[in-house]
Structures are given as structure tokens and as C-alpha cells.
Amino acid sequence: MIEPLTVYTLPNCMQCTMTTRALDAANLPYTVIDLTTDTRASDLMHQFGYTSVPVVVASVVSWSGFRPDLIAKITALRDHPSPAGE
Incomplete structure (x- = not known):
């Protein structure tokens, strides 16, 4: 199971909104x-x-900015975890 991420934001930040929407979608x-x-x-x-x-x-x-590529990688790790020890 993936531990919850932490998203540090500012009000009225478009990239913040896009990031949380992508996390919600994933x-x-x-x-x-x-x-x-x-x-x-x-x-x-x-x-x-x-x-x-x-x-x-x-x-x-960790990263800054809207990074759908990294969100996709975390989603893939959640959906297809590697066996322990690899």
C-alpha cells in the first residue's frame, strides 16, 4: 500500500490544483x-x-511543480509492486 503523499500548496495555484486533481484521478x-x-x-x-x-x-x-509523469510512476508502483527483496 502506498503511504499518503504530502502536497505543499499556495492558494490560487493552478499547478497545485492540477496536481491534486491528478492525484484524485489516480x-x-x-x-x-x-x-x-x-x-x-x-x-x-x-x-x-x-x-x-x-x-x-x-x-x-519529492518534486515541485505539476509532474504527471511522476504521479504515473507512483501509481504504477502502487498497481504493480515489485516482489520484496528486488
């Missing part, structure tokens, strides 16, 4: 954190060098 669980209301999260994103939103954090990968 039936991937996620939590949204609004960077305008969570200053600690905002500081953390800057510390990691992200300068644009959305920032999506999965268990082993």
Missing part, C-alpha cells in the same frame, strides 16, 4: 499543507531549496 491518498498558514512547513521547503509549488513529498521521492 486515486492516490494525500494530505495538503497550505504554506501560507504553516510557517514551519514554509521554512522547511525553503531549507530544502524548493522555490515553487506545489511540492509533493512521497516516501522516497
